[in-house]
Amino acid sequence: MPGGLYCEPADLFIDPTRKVARAVITHGHSDHARPGHQRVLATRETLALMEARYGDEAGAERQALAYGETLRLGEVSVKLVPAGHVLGSAQVVLEYRGCRVVVSGDYKRRRDPTCAGFQVEACDVFITEATFALPVFRHPPDRDEIGRLLRSARLFPERAHVVGVYSLGKCQRVIALLREAGYDEPLYTHGAVEPLCALYERLGVKLGPLKSVAGAKKPELAGKIVLAPPGFDDRWLRRFPEPLTAMASGWMRVRQRAKQRGVELPLVISDHADWDELTETMKEVRAPEIWVTHGREEALIRQATLNGLKARALSLTGFEEEDGELPLFS
Amino acid sequence: MKRFAELLDALLFSPARQAKLRLLADYFAEVPDPDRGWALAALTDSLSFEAVKAGQIRALAAERVDPELFEWSYDFVGDLAETVSLIWPVSAPSPNAMPRLSEIVEALQSTTRAKAGALLEGWLDQLDATGRWALLKLVTGGLRVGVSARLAKTALAEWSAEPLERIEEVWHGLAPPYLPLFAWLDGRTSAPELGALPTFMPLMLSTPLEEAELESLDPREYLAEWKWDGIRVQLTGRAGERRLYSRAADEIGAAFPEIVAAIPEEVTLDGELLVLRAGEVAPFNDLQQRLNRKQATPKLMEEYPAWVRLYDVLRLGGEDLRPLPMAERRGRLEAWYREAPRERLDLSPLIPFESWDELKELRAGARERGIEGLMLKQAQSAYIAGRPKGPWFKWKRGALTADCVLMYAQRGHGKRSSYYSDFTFGAWREAALVPVGKAYFGFTDEELLQLDRWVRAHTVERYGPVREVEPALVLEVAFDSIHRSTRHKSGIAMRFPRIARIRWDKPAREADTVETLAKLVV
Numbered sequence: 001m002p003g004g005l006y007c008e009p010a011d012l013f014i015d016p017t018r019k020v021a022r023a024v025i026t027h028g029h030s031d032h033a034r035p036g037h038q039r040v041l042a043t044r045e046t047l048a049l050m051e052a053r054y055g056d057e058a059g060a061e062r063q064a065l066a067y068g069e070t071l072r073l074g075e076v077s078v079k080l081v082p083a084g085h086v087l088g089s090a091q092v093v094l095e096y097r098g099c100r101v102v103v104s105g106d107y108k109r110r111r112d113p114t115c116a117g118f119q120v121e122a123c124d125v126f127i128t129e130a131t132f133a134l135p136v137f138r139h140p141p142d143r144d145e146i147g148r149l150l151r152s153a154r155l156f157p158e159r160a161h162v163v164g165v166y167s168l169g170k171c172q173r174v175i176a177l178l179r180e181a182g183y184d185e186p187l188y189t190h191g192a193v194e195p196l197c198a199l200y201e202r203l204g205v206k207l208g209p210l211k212s213v214a215g216a217k218k219p220e221l222a223g224k225i226v227l228a229p230p231g232f233d234d235r236w237l238r239r240f241p242e243p244l245t246a247m248a249s250g251w252m253r254v255r256q257r258a259k260q261r262g263v264e265l266p267l268v269i270s271d272h273a274d275w276d277e278l279t280e281t282m283k284e285v286r287a288p289e290i291w292v293t294h295g296r297e298e299a300l301i302r303q304a305t306l307n308g309l310k311a312r313a314l315s316l317t318g319f320e321e322e323d324g325e326l327p328l329f330s
Numbered sequence: 331m332k333r334f335a336e337l338l339d340a341l342l343f344s345p346a347r348q349a350k351l352r353l354l355a356d357y358f359a360e361v362p363d364p365d366r367g368w369a370l371a372a373l374t375d376s377l378s379f380e381a382v383k384a385g386q387i388r389a390l391a392a393e394r395v396d397p398e399l400f401e402w403s404y405d406f407v408g409d410l411a412e413t414v415s416l417i418w419p420v421s422a423p424s425p426n427a428m429p430r431l432s433e434i435v436e437a438l439q440s441t442t443r444a445k446a447g448a449l450l451e452g453w454l455d456q457l458d459a460t461g462r463w464a465l466l467k468l469v470t471g472g473l474r475v476g477v478s479a480r481l482a483k484t485a486l487a488e489w490s491a492e493p494l495e496r497i498e499e500v501w502h503g504l505a506p507p508y509l510p511l512f513a514w515l516d517g518r519t520s521a522p523e524l525g526a527l528p529t530f531m532p533l534m535l536s537t538p539l540e541e542a543e544l545e546s547l548d549p550r551e552y553l554a555e556w557k558w559d560g561i562r563v564q565l566t567g568r569a570g571e572r573r574l575y576s577r578a579a580d581e582i583g584a585a586f587p588e589i590v591a592a593i594p595e596e597v598t599l600d601g602e603l604l605v606l607r608a609g610e611v612a613p614f615n616d617l618q619q620r621l622n623r624k625q626a627t628p629k630l631m632e633e634y635p636a637w638v639r640l641y642d643v644l645r646l647g648g649e650d651l652r653p654l655p656m657a658e659r660r661g662r663l664e665a666w667y668r669e670a671p672r673e674r675l676d677l678s679p680l681i682p683f684e685s686w687d688e689l690k691e692l693r694a695g696a697r698e699r700g701i702e703g704l705m706l707k708q709a710q711s712a713y714i715a716g717r718p719k720g721p722w723f724k725w726k727r728g729a730l731t732a733d734c735v736l737m738y739a740q741r742g743h744g745k746r747s748s749y750y751s752d753f754t755f756g757a758w759r760e761a762a763l764v765p766v767g768k769a770y771f772g773f774t775d776e777e778l779l780q781l782d783r784w785v786r787a788h789t790v791e792r793y794g795p796v797r798e799v800e801p802a803l804v805l806e807v808a809f810d811s812i813h814r815s816t817r818h819k820s821g822i823a824m825r826f827p828r829i830a831r832i833r834w835d836k837p838a839r840e841a842d843t844v845e846t847l848a849k850l851v852v
Binding site (some may be wrong): 115135138243245254266298306327 | 349352353582744746
């Protein structure tokens with residue numbers, strides 16, 4: 001379904017990849033939130049992120065829907081509940097003639113200091129993402145990963161630690177986790193992540209002191225932690241003293257993948273549900289039917305079957321694996 | 331085990347030597363005995379227990395995981411130990427419940443293969459994913475995290491501020507988990523007593539000679555020898571035991587049993603390990619067939635007969651000869667050698683000369699196989715461990731050069747992590763380029779910038795950190811010698827290649843052919 005998920009009785013699309021008359025947007029990542037729709041329904045935060053990115057193109061009519069609030073569109077009621085993926089991210093709950101469908105969007109179950117936590121909604125059909133749907137993907141505790149970054153920065157005080165982070169969500173979460181770990185020194189930022197950090201702050205997420213790399217002299221950056229989008233030009237690294245490249249992504253779990261990209265410090269921090277979260281959630285929502293999309297459908301369907309659940313694949317095109325799937329260096 | 335697993339993981343991802351040293355030193359400083367000693371043993375390949383087979387590990391995983399999910403996962407990950415470590419179904423274990431490295435090693439050393447499976451299963455349940463990965467690497471043998479025994483000892487030296495040579499000297503008198511070693515390096519006791527063990531005596535190394543230096547040196551004060559193209563070894567016989575050590579203080583006797591059998595009683599000798607046929611030194615490539623093997627087959631020993639060409643004696647009877655002048659040690663060596671015929675051992679002859687000019691001529695003529703150049707040794711010098719500047723010089727013969735075409739470039743690490751600084755170059759075979767070598771030094775910082783810019787502008791394909799470039803840039807490559815090699819597509823391999831010049835002016839078509847290079851093979 002190239003246009004995204006379509007709900008016929010309400011005539012609405014969820015995360016459409018083409019311009020449509022009515023869109024519900026689950027979260028602000030650019031492959032889900034696209035410009036140019038006529039009417040856009042999303043959380044206040046997601047709308048703010050779209051406005052920051054697209055300006056006037058963010059959608060002709062934009063309507064904010066708070067978590068838990070219900071909107072009726074003809075015979076269909078629409079509700080957004082937290083998905084725990086990034087700030088403003090939502091699952092879409094649709095009810096039509098007594099049948100409840102939940103579209104998970106991208107989600108995770110573990111605590112994230114920068115956004116509301118995932119809420120389990122019982123339903124009849126659960127449409128789940130499957131980015132990390134292989135049993136080798138079990139994300140370790142965030143605290144341990146942040147601990148490894150801080151340990152490395154202490155052990156190599158002459159080297160700048162440049163951490164590749166997706167600029168929306170992952171960046172701010174890593175910053176918040178560093179703050180929770182007691183790191184209160186200024187964090188340095190690449191120009192591409194700065195507008196989103198500022199927006200998070202405006203939306204009430206405290207990030208502590210941030211400094212732009214652009215204004216910093218080379219010696220000042222020794223031992224500092226720098227946040228940069230994963231696709232930065234590698235020549236940008238020349239401004240740092242002996243840069244050590246780190247990367248925060250669920251894909252870092254597989255060593256060969258990390259090594260291929262020349263990552264020296266892989267940090268397994270993901271904004272997606274890992275295998276255990278995906279399989280547990282499938283059980284918790286108690287849906288008689290599960291549709292799997294966005295990733296490795298076959299493995300999750302296999303597990304659902306082993307658990308006595310009914311599941312099938314739903315293929316959607318036009319979505320990237322945004323969790324650091326972009327190359328570290330362009 | 332958690333800390334050891336983190337160390338292995340960090341070492342795997344840190345390509346730079348300095349970073350590895352720092353990680354190791356940090357570990358030795360922080361981790362208590364006996365765990366750090368067992369870690370040191372694992373890193374220096376000094377642990378012995380019956381390794382667990384890959385099939386056994388797979389079977390354990392099969393009991394816990396759906397076969398279809400396992401296959402998909404293995405396909406994705408590509409490595410069995412890593413797949414099992416990641417897929418092992420256990421929720422986050424508490425760090426306090428994790429077994430210590432010492433518990434694991436000690437249990438494995440006193441178990442049977444039949445019981446090892448159950449032990450392994452228990453530990454897999456107690457560890458986290460990185461811990462499981464490290465455990466599986468440990469029990470299947472071969473950590474492969476890019477740390478040599480020498481590097482581990484260097485890290486001990488940097489951490490403790492004791493000289494590396496002192497650590498090498500005591501090393502072979504110790505056994506895992508090295509409690510007396512760490513007690514000494516912690517500063518709690520004095521250095522371990524060696525007693526009459528056949529331990530390694532740290533080598534004296536030479537420095538390269540700058541020809542301009544000759545002016546200030548008096549030829550009458552120096553002895554000259556050929557510099558043989560083999561590997562430096564130390565032979566020692568003591569207290570009924572015989573040992574053959576490499577220059578990095580590793581024991582390599584198992585690969586050269588005929589040499590070990592020939593090591594005389596109560597003596598420590600310094601010399602060059604060579605393949606010799608009827609007194610003629612065979613190409614280095616022949617020796618290479620015998621290196622890095624766990625043992626030697628009779629066929630290998632017959633095809634590639636090993637000898638040691640001796641040039642120094644460090645201990646004779648109970649006497650340490652290292653404080654004696656070079657000339658006197660040489661006299662003792664010759665007298666000792668004359669006493670009886672010495673199977674598999676011969677003497678490296680001294681080259682008589684009057685003036686530096688005479689030696690220069692000899693060196694220029696020395697193109698035959700087996701000779702890398704000349705060694706100059708000050709006759710009055712004692713045998714000093716390490717690389718003191720001066721008493722010993724190596725004077726290599728002039729480098730050979732070839733014009734090759736840049737084919738691939740790879741990004742470096744650390745300071746060079748944003749520069750394409752590792753270059754693979756090729757020579758022509760008919761209309762195609764065939765890789766003949768790799769070099770990552772020889773150029774200036776300014777030239778590196780130019781090369782990097784050129785690589786980016788002429789990339790035709792990318793493979794991760796590697797770029798394939800248009801075959802359009804000629805590099806003048808210098809190298810010490812060239813050898814036949816069955817491991818390379820070109821059939822030849824260069825020794826010590828480096829970039830001598832960038833030939834911006836030269837058309838790639840005019841670069842050398844593989845055939846021309848093959849004529850330089852010795």
